[in-house]
Amino acid sequence: MILLLGAAGTGKTRTSRMFPPESVLRADDLRALCAGDPGSQQANSAVWDVLESALTIRLRLGLKTVVDATNSAAAHRARLVAAGRTHGAPVVALLLGPGLSVAQQRNAVRPARRRVPADIVAEQYAQVVAAHPHLDKEGFDHIVFAESLPVLGTALERLAAEEEKNQATADVRRVFGDAAADLFDWDGPGGGPYRTGAFAAAGESLAVRWVDDGDPFDHRFEARVSCPTEWCPGPAWTPVRSMADLAAAHRNTPHDETECERCDT
Ligand SMILES: Nc1ncnc2c1ncn2[C@@H]1O[C@H](COP(=O)(O)OP(=O)(O)OP(=O)(O)O)[C@@H](O)[C@H]1O
Ligand SMILES: [Mg+2]
Known part of the structure; x- marks a missing residue:
């Protein structure tokens, strides 16, 4: 189980393109599915329930699963990590490296309905920075920065193979x-x-x-x-x-x- 970890605008969704799309549970997609809009905050608890259900089913089947969500709240992380450990999955934190100013800049140029308020981005960012030194104690087996992986190359190879199929x-x-x-x-x-x-x-x-x-x-x-x-x-x-x-x-x-x-x- 791979949990992406980073404030809005740090590049989680782009990074998730290195994995086959069917292995990625994306909170924004589930918001669109449940509430009609990827930026909606109206059905948050339902979105988490759906995400957790899908994650649990996949883990039970032994399928590699990536969670593309901010994962900045310790309580959310704890539930997902517990699900991973219950099913004996190696639990990976995949952290996004860009600093707060980069996340804020990227967020500022997004269309209004996809923009997260600056104070929320700052809060998410601070939560991730505070959590980073203690992730092993939270139950993560591996703590990896996305910037240390060949993310773009892997994504391009995957897309090239799909292109051939298409x-x-x-x-x-x-x-x-x-x-x-x-x-x-x-x-x-x-x-x-x-x-x-x-x-x-x-x-x-x-x-x-x-x-x-x-x-x-x-x-x-x-x-x-x-x-x-x-x-x-x-x-x-x-x-x-x-x-x-x-x-x-x-x-x-x-x-x-x-x-x-x-x-x-
Ligand atoms: N490595 C990169 N280089 C340049 N621009 C990038 C990079 N990664 C992401 N971006 C830009 O930053 C924006 C935010 O990236 P992305 O949507 O992946 O962030 P996110 O962490 O998924 O945000 P959210 O939590 O709001 O879904 C993208 O629209 C893209 O334009
Ligand atoms: Mg995203």
């Missing part, structure tokens, strides 16, 4: 983003000159094709829409370069020029 939909991800790729599949090998696929969910689908004529400055996705004429059954194709283009094509109100495959309009 290669089949790399073009979709690059143009439309990861969430859009979850709605997309390529068709099997088809007869036409272009590779085709579709965004689909429930009863609807939007056919697209990847138009690559060898010009590196002009390869693009095109979505299938109706022919702009009243009389031709089409199909016509319109370039789609963003989610907004895709949504418009799905509404059959394409933003860009549309060309009909049948009548050449």
Whole structure:
């Protein structure tokens, strides 16, 4: 069990990217899940209950688990450490090194709803500094500073391996983003000159094709829409370069020029 330890803005969430996302329990994600907003303080005790439940289940299954939370309050730490010890897990404190002024600066430039008040950041910081010399007595087996680990390199290697897995939909991800790729599949090998696929969910689908004529400055996705004429059954194709283009094509109100495959309009 790895507890990140640092005031708001010290870089816990960035550091947590070195671990597989499914192994990270992140207080802000649970706030979003329980209270609709990662910065909400309205459901704090429920958020801690959910975090502790999930942690306990994972520890029981022997799964490596990282807790991305400030963990500056001794009482919270004590409960999590007790859970780790009960399940025989090695308990690691992963401390974030930046000084208070860095945390305050980073926090000050965040969007208002993600900004933690300066006095709270200072209090969290002081709590962590005070706790540091006594963490072994609290039951931590290892006390490590993130700055002593190859955090960025590990994160990049992990993301590179994921990228390789996602290669089949790399073009979709690059143009439309990861969430859009979850709605997309390529068709099997088809007869036409272009590779085709579709965004689909429930009863609807939007056919697209990847138009690559060898010009590196002009390869693009095109979505299938109706022919702009009243009389031709089409199909016509319109370039789609963003989610907004895709949504418009799905509404059959394409933003860009549309060309009909049948009548050449
Ligand atoms: N090593 C770094 N170098 C430069 N900027 C960084 C670094 N780590 C984090 N940051 C910046 O600081 C900001 C805060 O980082 P991060 O979100 O990881 O902090 P946090 O400890 O998770 O904060 P919180 O407790 O509020 O969730 C980020 O938005 C990022 O811009
Ligand atoms: Mg964070």
